[in-house]
Amino acid sequence: MLRRLSVVVRHAVLLAASVFFVFPLYWMFSGSLKRPIEIWAYPPKWIPSTLQFSNYTHLFRSKPVLQWALNSIIISLITVGLVVILSAAAGYGYAKKRFPGSRLLFSLIVATMMMPTQVTLVPLYKLCVSLGLVNTYAGVILPTLAYPFGVFIVRQFATTIPDELLEAAKIDGAGELRTFLVIVIPMLLPALGALAIFAFMHSWNAYLWQLVILQSESMLTLPVGVSTMIYEEITINYGMAMTGATIAAIPLILFFLALQKSFIQGITLGSIKG
Amino acid sequence: MKRDTLWGYLFVVPNLLLVLTFLIYPLLQAFRLSLFDAGLYSQTFVGLENYREIFRDDVFLISLKNTFYFVILIVPAVIVTALTFAALMQGFKQRTKAVYRLIFYLPVVMTPVVLSMIWRYMFNPSYGLVTYFAELLGFGMVDFFSSQTSALLALSFVVVIWMLGQPIILFLSAIDGVPPELYEAAKIDGANSLQAFFRITLPMIMHATLLITVTSTISVFQIFVVIHLISGGGPYHGTESLVYTIYNTAFVSLEFGKASAQSVVLFGIVAVVAAIQFRLMKPSMN
Numbered sequence: 001m002l003r004r005l006s007v008v009v010r011h012a013v014l015l016a017a018s019v020f021f022v023f024p025l026y027w028m029f030s031g032s033l034k035r036p037i038e039i040w041a042y043p044p045k046w047i048p049s050t051l052q053f054s055n056y057t058h059l060f061r062s063k064p065v066l067q068w069a070l071n072s073i074i075i076s077l078i079t080v081g082l083v084v085i086l087s088a089a090a091g092y093g094y095a096k097k098r099f100p101g102s103r104l105l106f107s108l109i110v111a112t113m114m115m116p117t118q119v120t121l122v123p124l125y126k127l128c129v130s131l132g133l134v135n136t137y138a139g140v141i142l143p144t145l146a147y148p149f150g151v152f153i154v155r156q157f158a159t160t161i162p163d164e165l166l167e168a169a170k171i172d173g174a175g176e177l178r179t180f181l182v183i184v185i186p187m188l189l190p191a192l193g194a195l196a197i198f199a200f201m202h203s204w205n206a207y208l209w210q211l212v213i214l215q216s217e218s219m220l221t222l223p224v225g226v227s228t229m230i231y232e233e234i235t236i237n238y239g240m241a242m243t244g245a246t247i248a249a250i251p252l253i254l255f256f257l258a259l260q261k262s263f264i265q266g267i268t269l270g271s272i273k274g
Numbered sequence: 275m276k277r278d279t280l281w282g283y284l285f286v287v288p289n290l291l292l293v294l295t296f297l298i299y300p301l302l303q304a305f306r307l308s309l310f311d312a313g314l315y316s317q318t319f320v321g322l323e324n325y326r327e328i329f330r331d332d333v334f335l336i337s338l339k340n341t342f343y344f345v346i347l348i349v350p351a352v353i354v355t356a357l358t359f360a361a362l363m364q365g366f367k368q369r370t371k372a373v374y375r376l377i378f379y380l381p382v383v384m385t386p387v388v389l390s391m392i393w394r395y396m397f398n399p400s401y402g403l404v405t406y407f408a409e410l411l412g413f414g415m416v417d418f419f420s421s422q423t424s425a426l427l428a429l430s431f432v433v434v435i436w437m438l439g440q441p442i443i444l445f446l447s448a449i450d451g452v453p454p455e456l457y458e459a460a461k462i463d464g465a466n467s468l469q470a471f472f473r474i475t476l477p478m479i480m481h482a483t484l485l486i487t488v489t490s491t492i493s494v495f496q497i498f499v500v501i502h503l504i505s506g507g508g509p510y511h512g513t514e515s516l517v518y519t520i521y522n523t524a525f526v527s528l529e530f531g532k533a534s535a536q537s538v539v540l541f542g543i544v545a546v547v548a549a550i551q552f553r554l555m556k557p558s559m560n
Binding site: 006007010013016017018020021022024025028032040042043071075086087089090092093094097098099100102105106108109111112114115117118119120121122123124125126127129142143145146148151176180204207208212223224226227228229231236238240241242244245249252253255256260263264266267268274 | 277278279280281282283284285286288289292293295296297298299300301303304305314357359361362363366372374375376377378379381383384385386387388389390391392393394395396398400401402403407430435440442444447467470493495496498499502503506521522524525528533534538540541545546548553
C-alpha cells in the first residue's frame with residue numbers, strides 16, 4: 001500500500017513538472033492561431049476562439065520563410081554529410097594508424113573540443129571577410145566542419161574494431177581505401193548515426209555565427225530569420241512571432257520523434273561512460 | 275610501416291586542416307587582436323590597453339558578474355533537479371521512463387531560439403501568462419524584466435528548463451548501471467529507499483555527476499540566445515552575459531580589439547573548467 005502510494009506521488013511530481021516542458025509548446029501553437037485582439041486579451045485566452053490561419057498566410061507573404069527553411073535544410077544537409085565523412089576518416093586514422101604525432105594531434109583535437117567557439121567569433125569573422133565568405137553558404141558551413149567532437153566519438157568507437165579483421169582484409173589484397181569503405185565504415189555505423197544526429201542539431205541550432213555571417217534577409221536560416229521578428233521589432237507581433245516559432249520548431253520535433261532511440265543512444269554514447 | 279604512416283596522415287589531414295584553419299588559427303588571432311586597437315580593416319598596436327579598458331568598463335564587469343551568477347544559479351539547479359527526476363523514475367518500466375525522457379527532452383529539441391521566443395511572450399508584462407499567474411498568486415502584475423534580480427532569476431529558470439533534458443537522460447542511464455545486488459543487500463540490511471539513494475546510488479554515479487557538472491558549467495558560460503531574445507541584455511545591461519557583451523562590443527560597437535580581449539578572458543575562465551573536465555575524461559580515453 002505504502003509502495004503504491006509512493007509511486008502515485010512520484011508520478012504526480014513528475015507530471016506537475018512536465019507542465020513546464022510541454023505547455024510552452026501548446027502556448028506557441030495556440031498563439032499562432034490567435035488574432036492580435038486575442039493575443040492582447042487579459043486574462044489570457046486559453047483557447048483561440050476560431051480556428052483560423054491568417055497569421056500563417058500573412059507570414060508567408062511578408063517574410064521569405066520558405067527560403068529560410070530551404071537555406072537551413074541545404075546548410076545542415078551539406079554540413080552533416082561532410083562532418084560524418086571527415087570525422088569517420090580522421091577518427092579511424094587516430095584509432096588504427098600509427099604515425100608520428102598521432103597522440104599529440106588527437107590530444108589537440110580533444111582540447112579544442114572544450115573550447116567555447118565564441119572565443120573565435122571576431123577573428124573568424126575577419127578571416128571570412130578576407131576570404132570573401134560573408135553572406136554565403138560556405139561562410140556558414142566551413143567553420144562548423146571542424147567538429148572535434150565528431151572525431152572524438154568516432155575514434156572512441158573505432159578502437160573497438162579488431163585489428164585481425166583489418167589484417168585479414170589486407171591479406172585478401174584489399175587496399176587501404178577499400179578496407180576503410182567496405183569494412184570500417186559499416187562497423188562504425190552506430191557511431192556515425194549518432195554523430196549525424198548531433199551534427200544536424202548542432203548545425204540547425206548554430207545561431208550566433210549565422211547571425212554574424214549572414215547579412216541579407218534572403219540568406220538567413222530558419223531560426224535566425226524567425227528570431228528577427230523578436231529582436232528587430234519595436235512592438236512585437238506575438239501572433240506572427242509564434243507562427244514563425246511553430247514553423248521553425250516543427251521540423252526538429254518531427255526529426256526527434258522519428259529518431260528518438262538513436263538520440264538517446266547518441267547522448268549516452270557521446271558522454272563518456274564513467 | 276611507412277605505408278601505414280602515409281595513410282594515417284591521409285585519413286586525418288582533411289579534418290586537421292579545418293581544425294587548424296577555423297579553430298586554432300582564429301584562437302591565436304584572438305590573443306593577437308586583443309593587443310590591438312582594431313576595426314574591420316585597420317589596426318594599431320596598443321599593448322595591454324584593451325585589457326586595462328575592459329576591466330574598467332562597467333558593462334563588461336557586470337556581464338562577468340552575471341555570468342558567474344548564471345553558473346551559481348543554474349548549474350546546481352540543473353544537477354539537483356535532473357538527479358531528483360531520474361531518482362523518482364527509478365523502478366519505473368522502461369516504457370514509462372521513455373515517455374518522461376521524451377517530455378523533458380522536448381525543450382532541447384525545440385531549439386533555444388523557439389523556446390526563448392515563447393518565454394518572452396509568456397513573460398510579457400501586460401498580457402503574458404506568467405504575469406497572469408503572478409497576479410493570481412497575489413504578486414500583482416510584475417514585470418520580471420524591470421529589475422535586474424528578477425530578470426536574472428527569470429532567465430535562469432528558462433535556461434534550466436532548456437538544459438535539463440540531457441542530464442536527465444545521463445543520470446537515468448547511470449542509475450540503470452548500478453548493480454541491483456547492491457540494493458537487494460541494502461534491503462536485507464533494512465535500509466529504506468532514501469537511505470539506499472544516498473548510500474548506494476549517489477556514490478555509484480559520482481563520476482557521471484562530476485562530468486555533467488563540468489559540461490553544464492561550460493555551456494552556461496556560453497549563454498547567448500536566451501539573453502539576446504528575451505531580455506536584450508536589459509534592464510540597463512543588467513542581464514548581459516559574457517558572450518552577449520562580446521557580440522555587442524564586436525558587432526554593434528565594432529571594437530574588435532576590445533571584443534578580442536573579452537574573448538581571451540572568456541577563454542581563460544573556460545580553460546580552467548575544461549582542464550578539470552580533461553582530468554575526469556582521461557581514464558576513459560585509453
